[in-house]
Amino acid sequence: MSPKLINTIACFALVVVLGGAGPAHAQDAKTPYPSMAPLDQYLMTDRDAEIALARSAAPESISRDAKILVLGRHGYETAAEGKNGFVCVVERAWGAPSDHPEFWNPKVRAPICLNPPAARSVLPLTIKRTEWVLAGLSKAQIMDNLKTALDRKEVPPFEAGAMSYMMSKQAYLTDEDGHNMAHLMIYTPLTDAAAWGANLPGSPVIAASDPLDRLTVFLIPVGQWSDGTTAHMDAH
Amino acid sequence: MNRKMIERMLRTFALAIALSLLCPAQAQDSGPLYERMAPIDQYLMTDPNTEIAFARTAAPESISRDAEVLVLGRHGYETAVKGKNGWVCIVERSWMAPFDDPEFLNPDQRLPLCLNPPAARTHLPLTFKTTELALAGQSKTQMFDSIKAAYDKKELPLPEAGSMCYMTSKQQYFSRKVGNADPHLMFWFPKTDDMFWGAAASDSPVDVHQYSPQPITEFDISVSKWSDGTDAPRDQH
Numbered sequence: 001m002s003p004k005l006i007n008t009i010a011c012f013a014l015v016v017v018l019g020g021a022g023p024a025h026a027q028d029a030k031t032p033y034p035s036m037a038p039l040d041q042y043l044m045t046d047r048d049a050e051i052a053l054a055r056s057a058a059p060e061s062i063s064r065d066a067k068i069l070v071l072g073r074h075g076y077e078t079a080a081e082g083k084n085g086f087v088c089v090v091e092r093a094w095g096a097p098s099d100h101p102e103f104w105n106p107k108v109r110a111p112i113c114l115n116p117p118a119a120r121s122v123l124p125l126t127i128k129r130t131e132w133v134l135a136g137l138s139k140a141q142i143m144d145n146l147k148t149a150l151d152r153k154e155v156p157p158f159e160a161g162a163m164s165y166m167m168s169k170q171a172y173l174t175d176e177d178g179h180n181m182a183h184l185m186i187y188t189p190l191t192d193a194a195a196w197g198a199n200l201p202g203s204p205v206i207a208a209s210d211p212l213d214r215l216t217v218f219l220i221p222v223g224q225w226s227d228g229t230t231a232h233m234d235a236h
Numbered sequence: 237m238n239r240k241m242i243e244r245m246l247r248t249f250a251l252a253i254a255l256s257l258l259c260p261a262q263a264q265d266s267g268p269l270y271e272r273m274a275p276i277d278q279y280l281m282t283d284p285n286t287e288i289a290f291a292r293t294a295a296p297e298s299i300s301r302d303a304e305v306l307v308l309g310r311h312g313y314e315t316a317v318k319g320k321n322g323w324v325c326i327v328e329r330s331w332m333a334p335f336d337d338p339e340f341l342n343p344d345q346r347l348p349l350c351l352n353p354p355a356a357r358t359h360l361p362l363t364f365k366t367t368e369l370a371l372a373g374q375s376k377t378q379m380f381d382s383i384k385a386a387y388d389k390k391e392l393p394l395p396e397a398g399s400m401c402y403m404t405s406k407q408q409y410f411s412r413k414v415g416n417a418d419p420h421l422m423f424w425f426p427k428t429d430d431m432f433w434g435a436a437a438s439d440s441p442v443d444v445h446q447y448s449p450q451p452i453t454e455f456d457i458s459v460s461k462w463s464d465g466t467d468a469p470r471d472q473h
Binding site for chain 1: 295298321352353397398423432434441457
């Protein structure tokens with residue numbers, strides 16, 4: 001797996017889940033998706049297919065009892081109530097930084113199952129951002145709204161132990177080669193990557209921080225897809 | 237039960253009978269393995285430089301080269317190298333395993349860890365305390381009671397948020413059962429349930445260890461490479 005793809009996935013993992021402005025690495029890149037595509041391109045026509053895709057983010061033993069959200073025309077809607085506190089959802093591309101070339105990529109499908117602390121304290125940012133996108137707000141307005149929501153504590157405070165599974169073999173995270181990587185994500189308040197030895201030569205941990213969201217995501221590749229088949233996990 | 241399993245059981249059974257016939261006295265005298273502390277020398281490493289190098293193998297060199305390194309002496313751990321990055325690398329011994337581990341006093345165990353700063357602050361005090369009790373010759377029951385009392389009196393800290401460590405040494409040795417296991421990261425939390433990280437679920441890539449009397453939950457995530465960059469065999473667990 002190329003370092004470029006790893007970086008893209010790490011960047012996407014951060015921003016899809018958290019929203020906000022990430023590293024400005026893409027400023028000089030071409031913008032293949034200059035504006036939002038017609039909404040229908042982001043929606044999945046088959047609700048059952050979206051539910052199944054969301055569940056594929058984690059092993060069935062976790063996702064079968066998870067709450068499932070699907071994307072409607074005005075935001076995420078509950079498609080199935082859960083019993084174990086996990087929430088599974090297929091996230092879309094607009095979680096990327098506003099200058100990310102794939103911010104409006106309608107092909108992106110990022111299934112994720114969040115554990116209870118992440119469902120309570122990280123997912124609300126994704127839900128809010130999605131509502132703003134679907135309401136037609138500009139990128140700048142979305143970023144401003146996010147900052148305001150955090151400043152005014154309109155989103156729940158971060159909970160320790162927040163983490164998520166992204167192990168769907170069917171995920172499409174980026175146009176980069178491979179498009180995908182099985183991994184877990186662990187969230188912390190804004191933290192130096194070095195505190196977990198991330199992004200250092202030979203380290204299996206990848207980190208991305210976003211001051212706007214005040215969170216750091218640590219990404220750890222795992223060796224299997226949610227269906228139990230082997231996944232490559234050569235992060236470096 | 238399939239034929240392979242039956243054949244394996246029969247071979248094992250036959251071997252056990254043969255051994256008991258050959259060595260009847262030994263079979264009667266020997267109790268369960270590792271019930272008592274072995275002579276302290278068996279837990280020590282004779283060359284401090286070897287132990288320093290071994291401790292550093294717990295994490296990639298980019299982390300461990302600037303870490304503080306501790307080595308085990310006759311009275312506890314001693315600082316062998318000062319660090320610069322807040323990490324601490326150490327070779328833990330068998331008594332850091334759960335108390336119900338059958339190899340709790342296995343003198344062959346060598347478990348190199350590199351702990352990040354929060355773990356160095358809040359996990360190492362447990363390592364020091366447990367080691368002190370073991371080296372003082374306390375029984376397993378006494379150690380259990382002492383550790384429980386220390387937590388009850390808040391003399392030992394709970395894991396600080398973000399406490400984690402690397403165990404990616406190719407030379408690590410856990411037990412006769414799992415050998416050097418696999419390279420992994422460990423994350424410590426104040427006692428929580430297995431499903432907090434989905435670890436109780438089948439096919440989850442997260443393992444869990446619930447400690448007692450320590451009010452600690454440990455989640456483990458396997459990684460693909462040893463600290464030297466070489467690939468680890470898959471599916472060792």
